[in-house]
Structures are given as structure tokens and as C-alpha cells.
Amino acid sequence: MTQTQTPDVSRFDRGQRALSDIDGEAGEAVVAALADIAPDFARYLIEFPFGDIYSRPGLDLRSREIATIAALAALGNAAPQLKVHIAAGLNVGLTRTKITEILMQMAVYAGFPAALNGLFAAKEVFARHPKPAETA
């Protein structure tokens, strides 16, 4: 699985910083888990979603995490990534109340099971996340 393409340094660096700011240790864990099976994919993951998309001006990180949490809860087939992004939402300053509201709203667009599974994922993430003073 050799890969002769020269990595695009600036996208990679920008992406790594964004991944670290948003996903914290969970992001690093995903990159590490890819090292032996698809190291190039770890690079793409850093470069495209984080170096290209999340680094764009035009939409703040809190709004981006609202979109991601909503999409992953609605799709309902990516539980590990939903948990990573519920934690990412907390990391970038979404309150627990706001995250809970997003997940409840998914009952309307993807059904009650999708909302319930999203809420139970949030419950698990909230339990291991230090609770800030300001949120309900």
C-alpha cells in the first residue's frame, strides 16, 4: 500500500490543528487506529474534512457541529462517530441542552428510534465528560 504522492503540507497541518481543536484525543485515536491498515486514509481524513471543510470561513465551529450531530443521528448507522461528535460539540462550546435539543429534533426528520439512540449516545458521552457550571 505504498503511496508516492507528496503530502500537501499546509492542508495537513491546518487539518491536524482543526482535528485536535474539535475532536481532541478521540481524533488522535482514530488516526492511530488507521496506522496499520490505511495510513493514507488517516491523512485524507485530516486533509479533507478537517483541513478543507472545518477550516473554512463562512460557518462557525458550533454551527458545524450542530450539522454533524444532526446528520449522524439521522443516518443512525455511525454510532462511534456520533459519540465523537457529541464530545466535539461540547469541546467547541455547545451546551448539553443544545445537543439534547438537536437530538430530540431528529425524531421529526428521522423517527423516534434515531432520536432515542442519539439521546442514549449523548447520555454516555455526557457521563464521562467533565460537566461545566453553565449548562443544564
Place this chain on the structure above:
Amino acid sequence: MTQTQTPDVSRFDRGQRALSDIDGEAGEAVVAALADIAPDFARYLIEFPFGDIYSRPGLDLRSREIATIAALAALGNAAPQLKVHIAAGLNVGLTRTKITEILMQMAVYAGFPAALNGLFAAKEVFARHPKPAETA
């Protein structure tokens, strides 16, 4: 298809106001289209999504529309509702740039076809929506 349950007046009124504020004429058109096949469902649509969910404190309407646009673009199987909510996003003050950013971001979570189909839906909605001065 008689229905003996007394409608819950306050949820219905609150929902109708929210539906009108958010979806405008598109919301009324959906309610009208249900009149002959499932009038009770029109009532539920007003009461639960709009009277219960969108009327809740805890998440502002712009954030709610970010979540809805993201979810519908990701699911990719509800084109008419995605268009209604892209227009709703504009109605509640999301800029065209922000909506475009949300849809582009869906390439990461639901693939490039979902993002492309979302962007082409937005193009259609933007074309028939009066363009405000402030947005790109």
C-alpha cells in the same frame, strides 16, 4: 377516517404560528395538500414538530434549521422537504453562504452525491427567493 379526539388548542395554535414563521407559504401548502387524504396528520404535523419541538426554548431557530438542513441532505430521500427547509433557513435568517457551507460539509458524513444533490436543491431555492443585500 373520523377522529374523536379533541384537538389540543394551545399546541395547535403555537404550532401554526411556528409553521407560518418558519416555512411560510410552503408550510400552508403541505397542510392544504393533506386535507383530503389525512387531515389528522396535518394537525399532528402542526402540533408535534412545530407546536412541541420548534417552539421549545433551548435552541434558537437558526440552529434548528442548520440541524434540519443537515439531516435532510444527509438522508437524501426527502427532496421536497429539503427544499422547504432551505427556504425556511433563509426565512429565519441563515445566509446563503451558511446554507451552502452546511451542504458542502455533508460530503464528509454522507458522501459527495448527498452534498451535490443538496447544493443543487439550494441552487433552485435560492433562484426563486429574493436575494437580500448582505449575503454572498
Place this chain on the structure above:
Amino acid sequence: MTQTQTPDVSRFDRGQRALSDIDGEAGEAVVAALADIAPDFARYLIEFPFGDIYSRPGLDLRSREIATIAALAALGNAAPQLKVHIAAGLNVGLTRTKITEILMQMAVYAGFPAALNGLFAAKEVFARHPKPAETA
């Protein structure tokens, strides 16, 4: 696209009878449309879904159509087949009210857009189907 396998006559005959009883002309139209691109697939369609599954004892045809209408409305990505099976539901004796109830219920499990799109599909099918006296 030659195919050397001998068709299983009894499954085929049983399937063709079931297809005709359930889907009527819409079933024949699908088989005809496959003739030039994938004639073997037309045979499989008759043999497996209709010759094997719908012909089984253990669940009556009305219950089978309830399951199919619910599944296709929930999946939301097979509009032509949903319409065929709403008509099939009427063919095997489900009332319009019952079909409408099934579709409304899908709001709970697959979201309001799935239910709305199902109801509008039903509206279209009901409009071109002769209306029996007994149903609402």
C-alpha cells in the same frame, strides 16, 4: 447475457399467479420493462418474491402488504415500488383508511418527511383507483 439454468417451472407459475393477483397490470409492466435489459431478473422477481415469499402460508396477503407498504415508505428511496404496493394493498382488500394509517405511523419510525411522501404517493394512487363503497 445467456443463462443456461432451466427455469423452475412450478415456482415460476406460482409466482406469476401471485404477481398477477397482487400487483395486477403494474406487475406485468415491470416484467415487460425488464425484457430487453435483464430478462433473467424478471424471472427471479417472479420466482423469489412472488413464487417463494408471497406464496407462503403463515401470513395472509393483507398482512404482507401492510409490511411492504410500511417498509417502502420508511426506506423512502423506492417511490415507484411504493406506489405499486399501495395499489397492491387495495387489490388484496386493504381499505384506504388502513393504508393511510400505516403511512401516518411511519412518521414515528422514519420521520415526518417519509410519512408525508408516503401519503402523497397514496393520494396519487387512490385518485386513479376506482373507489369502493365501503371505505372512507
Place this chain on the structure above:
Amino acid sequence: MTQTQTPDVSRFDRGQRALSDIDGEAGEAVVAALADIAPDFARYLIEFPFGDIYSRPGLDLRSREIATIAALAALGNAAPQLKVHIAAGLNVGLTRTKITEILMQMAVYAGFPAALNGLFAAKEVFARHPKPAETA
């Protein structure tokens, strides 16, 4: 996460009775699990799916559970809810044979993996459910 809306007592009571009749202890467990993260969502779950939809005349509970089991097996992304509703199907009088037939039929509409995963979910639920005399 305060909520100033007055609960609609009759929908809530009617829903709670329906939830208890249909889902039994599994329904109560879901409501309890929501208590600390989204108590309002527990109320919505009781009021809309159970108080509004399942309580409607026009479709009997057995037919409603056929629709729900079919939809959840076809969607394939809500395993816990599928198990709750396979048990609910038994609670309202669907036989094991009928439930097995519904799940097999999903191979036609959502593919063999969806049917297989549904059948293995049923196997698990049947194993811990007291087996009545009359069913295969």
C-alpha cells in the same frame, strides 16, 4: 432544560396506557432511561406515538405492529427498538410464525442482511419470551 408547557393530560394518559399494553416493561425502561437526559422527550414519546398514533381507530394493534416490525427491520439501524417491537408484536397477539414471515419478507425489500439481522433479533426475543401453546 425547563419546559413551561402544560402537559396535555388526556393524550399523556391515553399514551401511557397504550405504551404499557404494547411494550410492557420495555416501554417503561425507555421512559426511565430518558429521565435524567431528556424527560420532555419521554413525555413526547408517550404522547405522540402512543397517545396519538397507536390509539387511533382505523388500524388494529396487530396490524400496527406488523408495520413497525417491517419498517424497523428494513431500516436496519435501530436494533434496540426492533427487539422492543418484536416483543410488542408477541404482546398484542402476533404469533412467532407471523413475525418470522414478516422478517423473511424484508429480504425482498431491504436485502438479505436486513432480513437475517431481523431474524436473529427475533431469535433472541423469542428465547426470553414465554412461549404460548398455540404458535409454531
Place this chain on the structure above:
Amino acid sequence: MTQTQTPDVSRFDRGQRALSDIDGEAGEAVVAALADIAPDFARYLIEFPFGDIYSRPGLDLRSREIATIAALAALGNAAPQLKVHIAAGLNVGLTRTKITEILMQMAVYAGFPAALNGLFAAKEVFARHPKPAETA
């Protein structure tokens, strides 16, 4: 759950051979697991996917497994079957590199979470599969 239809011997035999060649012991395990709940479905699984589809001329088995691995990774709601078919891909001669490439490509069509979950499934399957000399 009696079933009076005579099994179609040739499709069944052809299917059982194909199932054994492709899925090896994992295929037999699925058939065995169905024995007490839906034995007819085990027969259909052998007859239709393996006796009818995989046994067709016109597309070699490696190409068929590429299609199956791609579809299951994209759908993202059938983890056990994806693992069975990653192993099946190895069984019919796809290299680890090729399988990894297919899964990475799914990021484009179904999003990064689908690709990541596919890659982690492959990592698990590769770890318990004897590694041939020729592949990366």
C-alpha cells in the same frame, strides 16, 4: 412453520457449493443459526443469492465481492455481513490492498464514517485471517 414446497434440488446444490466456496465456514454458521427459527430462509439464502446470482456467468467472483463489499460498507447497517464478505473477498482472491482501496473509496459515496467503520471491520477480519505472502 411447515413448508410444503419441494426444494429445487439443482439450485440448492449449486448454491451450497457457491456458498461454501465463497463464504466458507461463516456461510455454514449462518445456515446453522437459522435452523431453529427460519429453516426455509436458510434454503432461500442458499438458493437465490448463491444458487441464482453468484452462480451466474457474466461477472467473476472477485468482481462480485467488490460489489458486495462496497454496497455493505456504503449501507453501513449490516456489520456482520460486511465482515463475512471481507473474508469472502480474501477467499476468492482479492488482496488486502484491493479490499482496503474499496473501503477507502466509500468515503466519497457514503461518507467518512462509513469508510472508517468498513476499514475497522477489515482490520478485524484481516487479523484473524492467515496472511498470504503476496499482499501488503
Place this chain on the structure above:
Amino acid sequence: MTQTQTPDVSRFDRGQRALSDIDGEAGEAVVAALADIAPDFARYLIEFPFGDIYSRPGLDLRSREIATIAALAALGNAAPQLKVHIAAGLNVGLTRTKITEILMQMAVYAGFPAALNGLFAAKEVFARHPKPAETA
């Protein structure tokens, strides 16, 4: 929607060549259609799927198109992209028979409606594509 990032020239050039080889005019049409709404997304589309993924060694283009056609047919919610990639399959040398086999096989993994809709999309694409001598 300004974008200050310097485009990565080599990925872009490599991607544009791949897009042209694979999708032909249909690829250029998508890029043109994005020009007024999301020009950066056109660039990402060229750079990531085509410059990064399709340009990788390790899997030939025919195999990549098998994977893409299978995934898009299985997902069933991206009809325009499925047609583009059925044409792309022909462009890179897949025969009509092979494409038809892939689509038929999707009945096993995503259900008969997904396979039927894929086959009808192929029928449409085949009709407007010059037919080479060698294929069925």
C-alpha cells in the same frame, strides 16, 4: 463565499485528468453547474475523489467503477450520480453485461426495488450510449 486557500495544483490537475477520463462530459457538466453556487466544492470534487482516490494505485478503474455502481444502486438515493457512474463504467471498459450483473446482485444486499431502479437507470444510460460490438 471567498476562499483564501491556495489550490493544490498537482492534486487538482491529476483530478481533472481522472474526472475527464472517467466521467467524460458528465463530469464537466457537474463542475459547471457548481460554478455559481459552490465553486470551491467543484474544486474539492476534483481534488479528493478524483485527484486522491481514483488516482491511487492498488485498484484498477474498472474495479473502482464496480464498487461505485454497487454502492450508489444500494443506497438508492442518488439517481443522477448512479447514471453518471453507469456511463463511467462503460467509459472505462465495463461491458453492459457486467454492469447489469452488478445491479441484479444488489437485489440480494439492498432489495429488489434498489436493483430494479438501478436496472432502469442502466437501461436509460445504455440507450443513449453508442453500443460497442463486443457486449451483449
